[in-house]
Amino acid sequence: MAQNQVFKALADPTRREILRLLGKGEMTAGQLAGRFDMTKPSMSHHFAVLKEADLVSTRREGQQIFYALNATVMQEMAAWLWDLFRDGAKGRKKP
Amino acid sequence: MAQNQVFKALADPTRREILRLLGKGEMTAGQLAGRFDMTKPSMSHHFAVLKEADLVSTRREGQQIFYALNATVMQEMAAWLWDLFRDGAKGRKKP
């Protein structure tokens, strides 16, 4: 399942910041890269990881490629958090 | 900030499974270790990472150490997810 890729993708602060920026609206690869003190190839690598995890989607427009946040992020994360506490009374539950 | 440590801790599937088990109630280190096909030292390492990220708390009782899920997990993750889509002040940076 993709869950592991999602969490690994979120483990890097640069990628989380990318997602945060995309939360405001889609951006081109170049625009995103301009926000970070890092080479474009390095940014491209992060984009690939995010895309592989299905956290972002892409759209080409001429020479530029627009990245957008994938809405399923919320659902996957929320589901995981929910499952964490779902059947658990944390203290002492009867057998 | 502890945010980075939290996400790094969640990047490993073994640690996520530990958290899931603890969601049902506290367990001793030995009980937890018994659930995984891994040596105790390796498990101890994972416990340390989770504790460092403040995702779990510990309590000693005799020879045994009980681990419990820390409730702030939900809050931190929920806050992050919220911020992702909740467009705060645009140019704002953390001081």
Next chain:
DNA sequence: CCGATAATTAGACAGCCGTCTAATTAAAGG
């Protein structure tokens, strides 16, 4: 077709991460 621009791919490399075995600390109990 050419040159310029946007973006990715290829390959290298240091540093981190997860795992193991061996050794160590801590507590209980005869």
Next chain:
DNA sequence: CCTTTAATTAGACGGCTGTCTAATTATCGG
């Protein structure tokens, strides 16, 4: 005190990860 059990710490090691430079692909405008 000595032994046993629970758990962690120390140190080593292979593999993964993030970064870079150099090269490559894709697209547009003239």
